[in-house]
Amino acid sequence: MMVLETKQLTKHYGKIKAANEINLQIPEGCVFAILGPNGSGKSTTLGMVLGATQPTSGEFTWFGQGNDHKIRRQIGAILERPIFYPSFTATQNLKITARIKEVDNNRINEVLKLVGLYERRDSNFKTYSLGMKQRLAIASAMLCDPKVLILDEPTNGLDPQGIAEIRQLILEIAESGKTIVLASHLLDEVQKVCSDFCVLRSGRLIYQGKVEDTGETASVEVEVKSPQKELELALNELAMVTELRQEFDGGFKVVLNEDANAHALNAALFDKGITVDHLVTHRQTLEEKFLEILKNEA
Amino acid sequence: MIRLISIELLKLKPARYFWILLVLFFVILVGIPIGTYALGSWITNNVMPDESPLKDIIPFYDFADIWQNFTFLYQYFTVLLSSLIVINVAQEFSLQTARQNVIDGMSRGEFFKGKFLLILSLAAVVSIVVFLLCLIFGLMYSPVTDTHSMFMNVEFIGAYFLHLVHDFLLAMFVALLIRRTGIGVVVLIFYGWIEQFAAALIEYAAGLPFLASILPNAATKVLIHSPFNKYALSQTFTYIRWEDMAISIAWIIILILLNRWIINRRDL
Ligand SMILES: Nc1ncnc2c1ncn2[C@@H]1O[C@H](COP(=O)(O)OP(=O)(O)O)[C@@H](O)[C@H]1O
Ligand SMILES: [Mg+2]
Numbered sequence: 336m337m338v339l340e341t342k343q344l345t346k347h348y349g350k351i352k353a354a355n356e357i358n359l360q361i362p363e364g365c366v367f368a369i370l371g372p373n374g375s376g377k378s379t380t381l382g383m384v385l386g387a388t389q390p391t392s393g394e395f396t397w398f399g400q401g402n403d404h405k406i407r408r409q410i411g412a413i414l415e416r417p418i419f420y421p422s423f424t425a426t427q428n429l430k431i432t433a434r435i436k437e438v439d440n441n442r443i444n445e446v447l448k449l450v451g452l453y454e455r456r457d458s459n460f461k462t463y464s465l466g467m468k469q470r471l472a473i474a475s476a477m478l479c480d481p482k483v484l485i486l487d488e489p490t491n492g493l494d495p496q497g498i499a500e501i502r503q504l505i506l507e508i509a510e511s512g513k514t515i516v517l518a519s520h521l522l523d524e525v526q527k528v529c530s531d532f533c534v535l536r537s538g539r540l541i542y543q544g545k546v547e548d549t550g551e552t553a554s555v556e557v558e559v560k561s562p563q564k565e566l567e568l569a570l571n572e573l574a575m576v577t578e579l580r581q582e583f584d585g586g587f588k589v590v591l592n593e594d595a596n597a598h599a600l601n602a603a604l605f606d607k608g609i610t611v612d613h614l615v616t617h618r619q620t621l622e623e624k625f626l627e628i629l630k631n632e633a
Numbered sequence: 634m635i636r637l638i639s640i641e642l643l644k645l646k647p648a649r650y651f652w653i654l655l656v657l658f659f660v661i662l663v664g665i666p667i668g669t670y671a672l673g674s675w676i677t678n679n680v681m682p683d684e685s686p687l688k689d690i691i692p693f694y695d696f697a698d699i700w701q702n703f704t705f706l707y708q709y710f711t712v713l714l715s716s717l718i719v720i721n722v723a724q725e726f727s728l729q730t731a732r733q734n735v736i737d738g739m740s741r742g743e744f745f746k747g748k749f750l751l752i753l754s755l756a757a758v759v760s761i762v763v764f765l766l767c768l769i770f771g772l773m774y775s776p777v778t779d780t781h782s783m784f785m786n787v788e789f790i791g792a793y794f795l796h797l798v799h800d801f802l803l804a805m806f807v808a809l810l811i812r813r814t815g816i817g818v819v820v821l822i823f824y825g826w827i828e829q830f831a832a833a834l835i836e837y838a839a840g841l842p843f844l845a846s847i848l849p850n851a852a853t854k855v856l857i858h859s860p861f862n863k864y865a866l867s868q869t870f871t872y873i874r875w876e877d878m879a880i881s882i883a884w885i886i887i888l889i890l891l892n893r894w895i896i897n898r899r900d901l
Contacts, residue, residue, distance in 0.1 A: 382900075385735075385736045386735045386736065386740075386741075387732045387735055387736055387900065387901045388900045388901070389898065389899075389900055404735070404738055404739065404740035404743070405738065406738075407735075407736065407737065407738040408737070408738030410738075412736050412737075414732070414733075414736060418728065418729045418730055418732065418733040419730070419733075420644070420647075420648075420728065420730060421728070422647070422648070422649065423647045423648075424647070427643070427646075427647045430643050431640060431643045431644060431734075432737055434636060434639060434640045434643060435640060435734055435737045435738055435739050436737055436738050437636070475737075
């Protein structure tokens with residue numbers, strides 16, 4: 336089942352096409368990343384499917400059921416930044432959310448414990464650090480035991496420790512099997528947790544796929560180094576080598592054809608009397624994929 | 634409906650501005666009749682000791698008159714409660730809590746309904762308190778206390794309720810346009826003048842003199858006419874005129890539709 340499906344979803348701000356005919360499918364049970372540089376339309380798209388922003392055109396459907404406001408009560412979402420009444424305590428704030436979502440007040444202490452804010456539940460929101468505010472937002476999103484959790488830049492502006500805490504929290508929630516949608520301009524943030532991703536650029540959806548696919552690209556890249564000068568010549572002669580590039584440190588970046596791998600390369604070089612002292616298979620990371628996608632579309 | 638009003642109460646109960654303005658308003662509600670009585674006694678005792686007591690000369694607390702006297706004076710303090718509404722509504726937009734409410738599963742219609750119910754409840758509670766105050770002070774100081782004259786002009790409480798609902802809806806409208814609590818309150822306080830200025834401009838530019846009297850603020854001000862002219866032997870309306878009421882109700886309907894329209898179509 337699709338958790339969320341959008342059809343030609345579009346938002347114009349005057350001449351700015353903040354979101355342009357976005358067709359998105361988010362399957363159940365995945366951790367889905369929406370990637371894109373700042374201003375690429377991530378928040379605008381999420382704002383539309385969460386009812387905060389009126390679409391210029393297009394449609395969207397939650398859980399294959401429609402887009403009624405009552406459906407949002409089963410969704411936990413933070414958009415852009417944590418929003419609460421500054422002079423109210425965590426408990427007073429969550430009571431409002433609980434009533435809106437028609438959730439029992441018992442849940443409040445449970446989610447506060449989950450994010451480690453139970454001890455500070457009677458402090459005013461404005462006295463919280465940014466990391467605590469972000470955690471309270473996650474607590475609020477978890478109130479209704481949501482079918483899907485939507486987090487927009489959840490580590491924005493946090494210090495390294497705060498980032499680590501939020502990331503740990505997201506990992507724990509992901510392990511419980513919830514669908515999570517994570518919007519971010521930081522790849523690093525989503526790489527370790529997400530299973531699917533899409534890329535937005537200037538309001539357009541330019542890629543959607545699985546993270547594991549990016550590791551199995553047609554070519555394999557290997558780093559080789561050897562003290563022997565004949566290495567370059569030998570590499571040039573090998574049929575399995577499709578691309579060769581010398582690095583500054585004297586080593587070589589070698590792109591192999593799809594049947595080959597580092598093991599085969601090593602064997603072939605050994606046959607030519609060359610021993611290597613450095614041989615590393617380079618998997619294409621999400622980051623490189625991301626940059627490649629952006630470059631290809633430019 | 635109970636859910637929506639309870640959400641509004643959860644948003645008000647911990648809010649300092651709410652209690653400060655509400656308590657201040659109720660102190661004024663009770664303070665005015667007590668103050669007037671004290672002033673009257675002081676004048677009769679010190680300034681004109683030979684005259685009969687002032688309260689006999691000016692039948693401020695007399696039944697039948699008391700409803701119009703009290704509600705007319707209380708009208709001037711509605712701005713305290715209107716400020717409360719401006720702060721309450723503008724805050725939802727300056728803090729973006731309205732947006733979070735919608736994300737959390739409120740419809741825009743429900744958001745409007747919650748605020749409208751808050752306005753109706755506040756107007757109802759205040760009207761009931763004013764009704765009780767009139768009754769209590771009347772029973773204490775009025776020379777006539779037969780049930781017929783007691784409740785003769787009680788419809789002024791109804792007019793007062795309409796006046797409150799109208800002013801609160803206007804406050805909500807200002808809040809929806811300005812979206813900032815501080816400037817919102819300032820605009821509200823000066824709204825009367827802004828409206829008069831606008832009316833004068835329109836009258837000058839388009840030659841529509843009747844407009845000045847049907848703009849929202851002017852319309853609610855004439856709902857309860859000043860009762861005090863009659864003590865100076867000049868003519869005044871001691872009843873509520875149908876045409877005044879019609880204009881007020883028309884504005885209430887217009888403001889309801891306008892406020893709902895703004896909330897429904899705006900990006901939050
Ligand atoms: N309320 C708005 N009015 C005008 N332009 C806006 C508004 N909100 C966003 N935009 C513009 O829409 C584009 C996408 O913004 P946004 O969705 O916030 O990007 P992201 O979340 O990916 O950083 C940007 O160019 C931004 O300036
Ligand atoms: Mg954003």
